Amino acid sequence: METLSAPLISLPNRSIANNNLHFRNHQILSTIDQCSSGKQLKQVHAQMLRTGLFFDPFSASKLIAASALKSSSTLEYARDMFDQIPHPNLYTWNTLIRAYASSPDPFQSFMIFLALLDEYDDLPNNFTFPFVIKAASELKASRVGRAVHGMAIKLSLGMDQYILNSLVRFYGACGDLNMAERLFEGISCKDVVSWNSMISAFAQGNCPEDALELFLKMEGANVMPNSVTMVGVLSACAKKLDLEFGRWVCSYIERKEIRVDLTLCNAMLDMYAKCGSIGDAEKLFDEMPERDVFSWTTMLDGYAKMGDFNAARKVFDEMPVKEIAAWNALISAYERNGKPKEALATFNELQLSKIAKPDEVTLVSSLSACAQLGTIDLGGWIHVYIKREGINLNGHLITSLIDMYAKCGALEKALEVFYAVEEKDVYVWSAMIAGLGMHGRGKAAIELLFKMQEAKVKPNDVTFMNVLCACSHAGLVDEGRALFHEMEPVYGVVPGAKHYACMVDILGRAGFLEEAMELINEMPTTPSASVWGALLGACSLHMNVELAELASDQLLKLEPRNHGAIVLLSNVYAKTGRWDKVSELRKLMRDSELKKEPGCSSVEVNGIVHEFLVGDNSHPLSRDIYSKLDEIAAKLKSVGYEPNKSHLLQLIEEDDVKEHALSLHSEKLAIAFGLISLAPSQPIRVVKNLRICGDCHEVAKLISRVYNQDILVQDRYRFHHFRDGHCSCMDYW
Incomplete structure (x- = not known):
């Protein structure tokens, strides 16, 4: 079989070609429509090369269209064929621009469009622009899309129905709802695509009320909605959490006999799950004739949001194909709902299974779980993994890494990540300010706010919340007052x-x-x-x-x-x-x-997290832990420690019982376990779910001096770094 790697065949004699052109057109070109695979299209291509028919612009355009619009694999072959045509017609250019606009690489649409402007004699037409604008929508390329819009106006195509519909979708995708609405209102004869574009723009732009209101206007205009309309309307219901209207929409679809495809089925399923009607979601899911990864993931996420993690896990285990989106749904559901151990166990399962490869969402959720548990070993491994795999360190990942290191007590490591990044957005700056604040470095947090302004990054409401928290932890009352009163007049941020x-x-x-x-x-x-x-x-x-x-x-x-x-x-x-x-x-x-809420403290040893409750004796090394506590008590008494019984918030008459009750606090158990499990050179990292009490704080200071060991405690509100008998909070927390 001849392919593109073979030398080009010379054109046959024109008279012979003309005599047989009608026959060849009828026989070979009709075969193109019957091709069901890339292999068959290549065979037809070879025939057309032999006969010279490939060099007829119309015939070549028909073959390229069939290849370009079939799949991503044949699209590349279509591009190679396109490059072999001496003078492709405008239809062929448009076909390739269209195909790439819907491909995983829509940027190529722009490149081909630029080549068209440079190489083709005629100007683009009203079929060219909608495809280029679609590519701009997919990439949210605001400046490029606006330039293309301007070009269409200069060519007197600005009022073309297809172009206007594409522009409404484009401006909606880029978040410019005002412009999208202006263009929509300017369409003199709105078709169903016009209404769909504007409804989708409102739904995606977090204006669900406007989307639903526009749908009712569409009804009043006697424009028959289709399945695309209903997907947009259901998306708006899901965002508005309007179950009642969502149910009405589902009955409307049935009453109007609107064709229900998999996409629309998934939209109904998503609406039910997000509105908390898991029963309706279950019924629909069981009745669906076809399901894809989105269907399964929606059910998984729905159960997780309802707190039914057993059902969520069951759905996950039954999924025929576990793509990374499903793993992400389960990991993030655990992480968001206070189950960081389960999140990291699932992440570890993903790594061992090698079924899918972690992406940015996986890593952000896993880093957040590490931050909650204080597991710096795994958090550091994820950082190494990101470097090793060459994963792009975008704002989300940088923020998560800074947050993880700060909450695991490695503030210097967090600063190292922060300063290694050249382009820092407001969230990266805000995360670092929060990290400094939770470690009691309030003045450094304020200095970073000023550096942020020097870098021409405008602080937002999150930035100010973090810097005010930093002032609180460091006791910087005057500085906090000043910043609070400057928020609106100086920085334009209204205090919430x-x-x-x-x-x-x-x-x-x-x-x-x-x-x-x-x-x-x-x-x-x-x-x-x-x-x-x-x-x-x-x-x-x-x-x-x-x-x-x-x-x-x-x-x-x-x-x-x-x-x-x-x-x-x-x-x-x-x-x-x-x-x-x-x-x-x-x-x-x-x-x-x-x-x-019971007091709970955890400590990481050799990558394993050990948890302790108050008075806990369930740990396998419980006897050794309590023996260590006795040793600690004796050593601390020898240096003058007296238990502060005022921190015991229950009525106990006997002093010795009070003292014993204080010694059973979960953070003391965790520290004792750390002392018997870690070398003196290794810091003991404790995560406490509640605020550390005054007695435990004093004990931790003394242990750090008597045992010459660093102790880091992350409680609910801030970080305490105990070293040589002192705490980083300076006893102000």
């Missing part, structure tokens, strides 16, 4: 509820409770739960019973089942010796079936 909560925390921690209360009263909006929570936490630190009762009351009005509010108020009562009030609150919790 979270910023007010940070400011209340700054003032409250420093003991300025009255000023914190004044700030709450001056808020332009109703104070949120986070604001009252910050005040309640400050009252707990400074034992202000009256304000604590007010804050707790307001917080429970907003979140009646917030057990943390009751626990904090109970702590205030306990610290001030009001045990009758403590008993009342405990009874309230029992009657309401609310349970206090």
